Amino acid sequence: MLAMRHNWPLDVAELKPALELVLAIARTDMGILMLHDDGEGAMFPVLGYGLDETNYQLFGSPRPGIGAFGRAMTEHRRVRIRNAWGKGEALSDAARTLGFRSIEVLPFFRDDGGALGAFGVLFRSARGSGRRAARLTQYCTDVVGCAVKHAEEQVRAERLRDRQAIASEAKMQFLAKLSHELRTPLQSISGYVDLLRSSETEPLSASQDHMLERISESERILVRIIDDVITISRLEAGRVNYHIGPTNAEDAIRATEAVIAPLAANHDIHIELASNGQPLLVHADADKLKQILVNLAANAVKFTRAPGKVTLSCRADDDSVWFDVSDTGPGIPPDRLDEIFNPYVQVGSPAIDSYGGSGLGLTISREFATGMQGDLTASSDPQQGSVFTLRLPRCIRTPLANSHELSQDENGHDQTMRDAS
């Protein structure tokens, strides 16, 4: 019954053979196993041999320093009591009731010295175990201590993982709820702005239209921030799925150019596609590949002063394909090249309306690249512009004819609409 009361890190029945072995080596037929309950600060009997479970309570719940078990716990050593019937002995009642004369307590500990438990070896005479038996029972105790310690560590790690999973799930649910609550009022903003701008009966002046365009742009930025925050937390929770398949590199570049062309035209930036004319396949999730390239190209466009040029190209060796997105912008100081992949960092931190990103785009892009067994790096020559390079594993097989099938990204948006509008 007592054994059931405590939440030991392992099934105590599994320790029964160890108790039997200790008793056999000590040449006796009675013994008890105590385990330490950290919450209670005491040991409790969990397993007996040669005695009835109803008698476990005779051993009480020893605390440090008190009685044979308590002393063994405090002094970190084997404690032997030759005459357990003696006056003042904590165990004298148990000794008389169960008929043992002497007792040896073999404690075992964690690495930090915290008590894990102890074997109580009960002898019907005062003889105790010999030197050789004492050495062997000690070995046996050490082995059990080790096993209990590992079981406990494992259970702790599992509990920690469970707690983290619950926390991460709660965070995801909170963010999903937040996303829902933010999107509803955004619908009012986006819907009415669009209706005002497309009204035929009440045409707007150029400056009114421009103001509404700024509202639209801000609405798109907000949606992007919501999406990016959710994507980041999905990445942190390991809940992003990759649908990896043979993907045509040039298709990805062309699709990126189609998305980015209106933005580039707005900024008076020329987009150039450089190709070696050779069809290249990569192992990639087509959606995520496009998301990375669109993000890199949009960054390049936004950070390049007009009239400038952004070049999308790819090259390969036997194992890898590299996508280069290069611009004629101001470049990135060498000491900040790594930093820009951290969340919420923008070099020179331009005002949000001139950049229009969440500050999470590069972090997400690099995580996606890693998730597809590739990597994303940046190099820059100040005054010459920057080059962002995405490397992905090359695929030699023929492509499947499904690269256009998925039109929605991880958050369920029609990607072309969101990015191009």
Added chain:
Amino acid sequence: MTISPFSSGPRGSIAERPIEAPLVLVADDHEDSRCIARIVLESSGFRVVEARTGTEALAMARTVKPVAMVLDIVMPELTGWDVARALRAEEAGDQLVIIAVTALADRSDRVRSMASGCNDMLVKPVHPRALIKVVQRHLARRAHA
């Protein structure tokens, strides 16, 4: 039935439009979303009726027999998924075009919408022109089928 300050209510709207104009049911508990959908649908030649809750949407779909539904998911009483499933289970429910328009943005929500019988799902904020395009595309597909 619901009366919006921006419109004259479902019956009035039907009367304003030629009776042969196709009827779309807009079900959403968010008034602005209903109003935006109504304006853009009416300007594209549809008649529009509105519902504010899941139960109202289900009842109206059965009585007014729209050709298409613009269906929010998170609504009082019944979710849009419940409504879509119930209508698809009915004999006349096959022909109805159901477009989910929702602020639920997870991929799993999309999967659930499609599994419940929606023809498509758009995530808010939805641009009115995009909504019209999707409704018209699905109606055209239905006409050709």
